[in-house]
Every structure is written in C-alpha cells, then in structure tokens.
Amino acid sequence: MSATVTTTIVAQPEARPEVRPELQALRREIAGLERHGYLFGKKLTQSFSPFLHDVIYRELGLNWGQIRLDSTDMDLFLRLVRAPSFYGASVTMPHKVSIIRHLDELTEECRDVGACNTLFLRSDPATGRRLLCGANTDVIGVRESFYQNVPDPDAPDKGAMLEMCYNPTPYTELAAIAEQAGWQVILGTEALIWQGIAQDRYWTGQELPPETVKVVQQAIASRLPRR
Structure with a gap:
C-alpha cells in the first residue's frame, strides 16, 4: 500500500522595492501641486530659485512649484522628468554641462555657451513625442541686470559691476571696493530675477507684466540682509 503526499507551495508576495527616503520627501512635496519642476544640482540650500518661482506662480494664479533635488x-x-506633471527644471552645478548630452534640442544661446541652466519641454510636431530641450538664461540674467539698472551705458566715467554673490549677503568686500571707487554695484539678485523670469517664459508661455516683475523684485529684496 502506498501513500501519496501532496505538498502545497504558497507563493510569497514579492518584496516591494524600498523607496528611498529622499524620494518619499519629493513625493510629499509634489502631492499638492498641479505641475512641478526641479532645481537640480548640489548645495542648493542657499538658492532663492524655488522661492522666486513660487512668487511668480502665485502672481500668475498657478498651482505650480519648484522642488529642490540636491x-x-x-x-x-x-x-x-518623465512624470506627466513635470514642466521643467533649473539646472545648476555640477550638471550644467553634463546634462547637455541627454537633451533632444538646444537653444542657440545654450549651444554657444556650452552650458544649460534651463530644461523645458516641447513636442515633436511629427510624432508628438515629448522632447527635453535646453536653454541658457544665465546670459539673459546678466544682460538684463545691466540693461535694467544702468541709466547711461555710454557714460564716459566710471562703470558698473554685477556682484553675482547674493546669499548669505550681496554686500561683499569686492562690492564695497567698487562703490568706494565710484562704480555702480548691481546686486546678484537682479541676475537671479531676470534669468528666472526668462525660465518661466519657457515653462508657462507667459510674459510677466511690469507690475508682477516689481512684486518679484520686492519679494526677493525682502530676503536680503540689511546693510
């Protein structure tokens, strides 16, 4: 007489991959937003970029936000960036050059400079495929800092300097030396503001009216230390 032994093997559910803590934090930040972007780089805690764009989106009535990805x-x-709600990114060091080989298209300024600080999206007109495009609005920020703040660019005497440092303070030793020599000192927050406005032109397709630019400038000025 023989006995038949039946063994039942119950499949165990596959272990779910562990979600990295930093990704959990990103998801929490993104959860309440209609669209989201990133500030992508290292040592981002001093950057005013997310605050700048939050002010612009509030003024435009958009439930958008820029998230730090350090x-x-x-x-x-x-x-x-494949997420459907992703709209674009500010790219900073150390990625401004290395990001370029991953992009589908570059603006003329981006090609000429050889560095990208702005990632924006477009669609391929033939296939509808989403394209990752690169721009450089740093050059716009520097240019507009002078155009918007120097009353007479052809003045024969003295000059103007742009102090790109703005955090923890734009009132640097170099700026003090320039002022003592009679030069006009333009704060680095001006470059931040104008390059950021140019970025949001790519992302939202909207031009900021002068009154909104003034609100942005006042908001950024409120973050600076007193002299």
Whole structure:
C-alpha cells in the first residue's frame, strides 16, 4: 500500500522595492501641486530659485512649484522628468554641462555657451513625442541686470559691476571696493530675477507684466540682509 503526499507551495508576495527616503520627501512635496519642476544640482540650500518661482506662480494664479533635488544622480533625474506633471527644471552645478548630452534640442544661446541652466519641454510636431530641450538664461540674467539698472551705458566715467554673490549677503568686500571707487554695484539678485523670469517664459508661455516683475523684485529684496 502506498501513500501519496501532496505538498502545497504558497507563493510569497514579492518584496516591494524600498523607496528611498529622499524620494518619499519629493513625493510629499509634489502631492499638492498641479505641475512641478526641479532645481537640480548640489548645495542648493542657499538658492532663492524655488522661492522666486513660487512668487511668480502665485502672481500668475498657478498651482505650480519648484522642488529642490540636491543630487548628483543624473539617472534619477532623468527618470523623474518623465512624470506627466513635470514642466521643467533649473539646472545648476555640477550638471550644467553634463546634462547637455541627454537633451533632444538646444537653444542657440545654450549651444554657444556650452552650458544649460534651463530644461523645458516641447513636442515633436511629427510624432508628438515629448522632447527635453535646453536653454541658457544665465546670459539673459546678466544682460538684463545691466540693461535694467544702468541709466547711461555710454557714460564716459566710471562703470558698473554685477556682484553675482547674493546669499548669505550681496554686500561683499569686492562690492564695497567698487562703490568706494565710484562704480555702480548691481546686486546678484537682479541676475537671479531676470534669468528666472526668462525660465518661466519657457515653462508657462507667459510674459510677466511690469507690475508682477516689481512684486518679484520686492519679494526677493525682502530676503536680503540689511546693510
């Protein structure tokens, strides 16, 4: 007499991959937004960029936001930009050059400078495929800092300097030396503001009216220390 032994094997559910804590934090920040972008780089805590764009979006009535992604992980960033609600990114050091080889199209300024600080989206007219495009609005920020603040660019005497440092303070030793020599000192927040406005032109398709620019300038000025 023989006995038949039946063994039932119950499949165990596959372990879910562990979600990195920083990704959990990103998801929480994104959850309440209609559209989101990133500030992608390292050592981002001093940057006013997310605050700047938050002010602009509030003035435009948009439930958008820019999230800090303090990382050197390019593969992670390229995965995150596939999200349907992603609109674009500010790209800072150390990625301004290395991001270029991952982009589909570059603006003329981006090609000429060889560095990208702005990632924006467009669609391929033939296929509808989403394209990752690169621009450089840093050059616009520097240019407009002078155009908007120097009353007489052809003045024969003295000159103007742009102090790109703005945090923790734009009132640097170099700026003090220039002022003592009679030069006009333009704060680096001006470059921040004008390059950021140019970025949002790519992302939102909207031009900011002068009164909104004034609100943005006042908001940024409120973050600076007193002299």
